[in-house]
Amino acid sequence: MNYFKLLVFLITAFLISCSSDDPDTDDTITILPNIGLSNISFQDDGAKVIDIYGAYERVTVARAASDADFVLWYDSKGLGFRLQPVNTSGYSLQETIDNADQLIDLDQNIKQIILMSPFAGQTNQGIGIGSTRDEIEAAYGLHDSTFGSGELHENVNIYFSYNSMDIVTRMDISQ
Numbered sequence: 594m595n596y597f598k599l600l601v602f603l604i605t606a607f608l609i610s611c612s613s614d615d616p617d618t619d620d621t622i623t624i625l626p627n628i629g630l631s632n633i634s635f636q637d638d639g640a641k642v643i644d645i646y647g648a649y650e651r652v653t654v655a656r657a658a659s660d661a662d663f664v665l666w667y668d669s670k671g672l673g674f675r676l677q678p679v680n681t682s683g684y685s686l687q688e689t690i691d692n693a694d695q696l697i698d699l700d701q702n703i704k705q706i707i708l709m710s711p712f713a714g715q716t717n718q719g720i721g722i723g724s725t726r727d728e729i730e731a732a733y734g735l736h737d738s739t740f741g742s743g744e745l746h747e748n749v750n751i752y753f754s755y756n757s758m759d760i761v762t763r764m765d766i767s768q
Contacts, residue, residue, distance in 0.1 A: 622714035624721065626749035627768055629706055630714065633674075635768040639665060639699035642674045652693045656681065661689050662704065663697045671712030671722065675705035708764040716749075726759035 623631040633645055642665055643649070649665040655675075656662075659682035665674045679698045681689045689696060708714070708722060715721035718732040729746070730736075736744030736753075743754035743763070754763035 622712075624708070624714050624716045624764070624766065626716060626751055626766065629703065629766065629768075633703070633706075635703050635706075638702050639663075639674070639676050639697065642703065643699065646670065646672065652697065654686075654690050654693050656686050656689055661696065663693060664707070665697075669711075671709045673707035673709075674703050675707065677701040677704050704767070706766045708766070709762065720761075722761055722764065724761045726753075726755060726761075729753055729761065 621631075625631060625634075629635050629637070633641060646667050650668050651666045653664045653666065654661050655664070657678075659680055660678035661681040662678050663676050665676070667673070676697070676699075679696060679701060681696055684692065684696070710722050712722055715724075716732070720729060720732050726744075729744075733746045733749055733751075737747040738745045741754070742756075743752055745752045750767045752765040752767075753761050754765075756762050
């Protein structure tokens with residue numbers, strides 16, 4: 594019987610040691626309008642994103658003229674980080690896409706933070722993915738402009754995307 598108690602103790606100790614001590618889980622991260630998140634801001638760069646969240650899961654490219662914006666995606670966390678543009682004038686769009694991992698400049702600051710499910714963080718007003726249009730308007734007033742499936746609230750620099758039931762499905766935070 595003493596071996597059983599020892600085994601239970603060892604298994605319990607192992608499970609406790611494997612639990613996460615990370616205080617920045619999705620539901621403890623606060624969305625800070627015009628600043629970023631409670632654990633990363635627009636003053637931080639791509640290298641800091643990787644320091645905090647690890648290797649990105651995928652990267653996408655948006656190109657305008659000779660500059661490209663690279664977005665580091667953490668789909669499993671519901672996060673995307675668009676970095677300041679990088680000059681890619683020597684590359685075609687396809688070459689930029691094909692060589693994105695080599696062309697990303699991780700020294701560039703964060704330009705935009707994109708939030709979607711399963712991200713569970715909220716603003717200090719309780720606004721996050723899953724909030725309703727009515728809750729957004731109660732917290733931030735009426736929107737300033739509408740485009741696509743969402744609305745921009747310039748007072749907090751957040752673009753809210755809604756589904757057909759007026760539920761927030763994505764938040765694009767800018768500075």
